[in-house]
Amino acid sequence: MALQRKHMLRVGAVVACVGVFLAGADLAVTALIGGQTARQLSELSKVALRRSEAAIDSAGSILNRLIAKGPMDCSAIALQALRLHVYQGTIIKDIRTVDRDGAVQCAAYSETLEFDNGWARRDEMFKSADGELRLFRVEQFTGAAFGVMRDIDAQRSLAAILRIDGNLLDVMPVGLRAESNVTLTLPDGEQVAGYHPDASAKSPAQSVAFTTVSDRYPLQATIHVRPQSLSARRDLAYLLTMLAAGTLGGVFGLLLASYLSRPVDPVAELDRALAANEFKPYVQPTFRLKTGDIIGCEILARWEKPDGRLIPPMSFIPLAESSGRIEKLTWQLLKTALRELQPEMKQDKLFKLSVNITPRHLLGDRFIDDLRKTVASSSVSTRQVVLEVTEREELADLDKATDVVKELGELGFRVALDDVGIGHSGLSYIQRLGARILKIDKFFVDAITRDQSAIVVVQMLVALARELDMSVVAEGIEHQEQVDALIACGVEEGQGYLVAPPLSLGRFKQFLDVRRVSAVPGRAAKPELAA
Numbered sequence: 001m002a003l004q005r006k007h008m009l010r011v012g013a014v015v016a017c018v019g020v021f022l023a024g025a026d027l028a029v030t031a032l033i034g035g036q037t038a039r040q041l042s043e044l045s046k047v048a049l050r051r052s053e054a055a056i057d058s059a060g061s062i063l064n065r066l067i068a069k070g071p072m073d074c075s076a077i078a079l080q081a082l083r084l085h086v087y088q089g090t091i092i093k094d095i096r097t098v099d100r101d102g103a104v105q106c107a108a109y110s111e112t113l114e115f116d117n118g119w120a121r122r123d124e125m126f127k128s129a130d131g132e133l134r135l136f137r138v139e140q141f142t143g144a145a146f147g148v149m150r151d152i153d154a155q156r157s158l159a160a161i162l163r164i165d166g167n168l169l170d171v172m173p174v175g176l177r178a179e180s181n182v183t184l185t186l187p188d189g190e191q192v193a194g195y196h197p198d199a200s201a202k203s204p205a206q207s208v209a210f211t212t213v214s215d216r217y218p219l220q221a222t223i224h225v226r227p228q229s230l231s232a233r234r235d236l237a238y239l240l241t242m243l244a245a246g247t248l249g250g251v252f253g254l255l256l257a258s259y260l261s262r263p264v265d266p267v268a269e270l271d272r273a274l275a276a277n278e279f280k281p282y283v284q285p286t287f288r289l290k291t292g293d294i295i296g297c298e299i300l301a302r303w304e305k306p307d308g309r310l311i312p313p314m315s316f317i318p319l320a321e322s323s324g325r326i327e328k329l330t331w332q333l334l335k336t337a338l339r340e341l342q343p344e345m346k347q348d349k350l351f352k353l354s355v356n357i358t359p360r361h362l363l364g365d366r367f368i369d370d371l372r373k374t375v376a377s378s379s380v381s382t383r384q385v386v387l388e389v390t391e392r393e394e395l396a397d398l399d400k401a402t403d404v405v406k407e408l409g410e411l412g413f414r415v416a417l418d419d420v421g422i423g424h425s426g427l428s429y430i431q432r433l434g435a436r437i438l439k440i441d442k443f444f445v446d447a448i449t450r451d452q453s454a455i456v457v458v459q460m461l462v463a464l465a466r467e468l469d470m471s472v473v474a475e476g477i478e479h480q481e482q483v484d485a486l487i488a489c490g491v492e493e494g495q496g497y498l499v500a501p502p503l504s505l506g507r508f509k510q511f512l513d514v515r516r517v518s519a520v521p522g523r524a525a526k527p528e529l530a531a
């Protein structure tokens with residue numbers, strides 16, 4: 001079972017750590033690589049724009065040179081001069097002279113006019129920042145072309161028709177070429193050039209855009225990419241990082257598991273629990289057998305672990321005893337119980353609170369002093385406090401024990417001898433100690449309804465108690481038949497699951513309230529009060 005838990009812990013820790021490391025690495029690498037890709041694409045849109053600006057610059061200076069050469073008046077010489085600048089293979093596909101309104105007067109190659117499908121008016125053109133050039137879209141049957149116009153004089157202008165193609169806009173890195181396109185647009189959104197590296201592929205339907213706007217020309221270059229292209233998960237660096245993170249997570253998980261499953265020093269654990277106040281006084285009511293009236297309760301320690309587990313006393317009391325922590329533990333429990341039950345104890349002056357005291361603690365030098373202080377600070381009468389000393393363990397020094405019990409009695413405390421009948425000491429021990437209460441062990445209560453000898457022992461203990469002026473409490477009563485048999489033997493008080501198991505202080509208070517209201521003798525505790 002322990003091995004299985006260890007294995008489960010190890011697997012759980014490894015899985016959890018790998019998960020956390022992978023998630024962390026995913027977040028970090030996605031942000032890092034995604035950010036880098038976005039910066040790279042912004043830079044590339046700048047490159048596309050700068051190249052396009054250079055093309056416009058070059059067209060503008062050609063137009064300037066032509067205008068400087070002579071009158072561009074559609075004469076044969078003027079057209080010849082224009083033709084010299086329209087070469088196959090360059091981006092200038094035609095140069096035209098246009099009038100004041102932008103209407104074409106003549107073209108370097110008049111046959112290109114047949115390709116036209118529309119020509120912008122002057123007022124539809126966009127001015128460059130220096131006012132020297134005007135840019136516009138030229139509709140042609142073969143697709144959009146890009147017009148760059150410079151005024152010759154107040155009446156005429158010279159317009160170059162450019163086709164900015166892949167050579168200028170081919171800026172995309174290999175990995176992104178197939179999933180992107182690059183466009184040049186005017187301020188009205190009209191596209192004057194576009195480039196898709198993979199001519200057969202369609203533009204991405206859903207895309208992320210990276211745009212650079214020119215500060216010299218009314219123009220912007222935009223790179224459109226599919227959102228998936230930005231995903232860092234396609235990157236080799238991402239895969240390598242995730243592999244490293246997963247491995248690190250696994251190693252860390254193993255280390256964590258071995259740290260968590262390291263043997264814990266039980267005494268250090270006790271000290272930690274004491275400091276954290278994890279030991280709680282649960283209490284089990286004692287009652288009058290004939291009437292069922294509650295006459296007190298016994299503190300039974302429980303360890304409420306931070307993970308919610310409730311540890312029974314036999315799992316920690318022996319260690320607390322052998323490690324010298326029992327004193328601190330006892331005072332902690334008693335203080336808490338006195339503080340919490342003080343109102344009930346003040347209201348019912350006959351109510352007795354019992355606490356288990358180990359023989360060694362009882363015989364300790366400071367026991368009586370500490371007990372007095374603890375009880376005095378709660379302003380509860382010493383007469384309402386019972387100290388249960390077990391008969392299971394021998395009192396090392398019976399004479400000293402007798403003196404202590406006597407002194408305690410003078411101070412008002414009562415001492416009960418616990419687990420009577422199963423211990424090693426004889427009747428003289430009971431007689432000498434001077435205890436006021438005798439608690440008959442559950443062993444005899446269990447047997448009393450089926451074993452005549454148990455009846456004889458109980459009757460004998462009752463007789464002895466009467467002789468010594470002691471009262472008798474029977475422990476571990478679970479059935480009404482046991483109550484009846486105990487009454488028949490002369491026992492008057494008892495405790496057991498028949499009335500209630502050990503309860504937390506809060507539940508015990510509720511239990512008292514319910515009992516006060518119903519006040520039915522001998523009735524078992526309501527199931528919801530069971531611990």
Ligand SMILES: Nc1nc2c(ncn2[C@@H]2O[C@@H]3COP(=O)(O)O[C@H]4[C@@H](O)[C@H](n5cnc6c(=O)[nH]c(N)nc65)O[C@@H]4COP(=O)(O)O[C@H]3[C@H]2O)c(=O)[nH]1
Nearest residue numbers: 300301312313314317356357358476477478495496497502
């Ligand atoms: N089956 C059954 N059990 C019943 C019934 N009625 C009561 N019991 C259980 O019998 C035990 C009676 O307490 P104990 O003899 O003082 O025996 C106690 C006592 O010797 C010791 N102990 C508990 N708390 C403390 C403490 O604060 N200090 C010291 N020194 N010992 C403690 O641990 C022992 C065990 O305590 P618990 O486990 O709480 O077990 C308790 C109680 O829960 C019943 O009807 N049926």
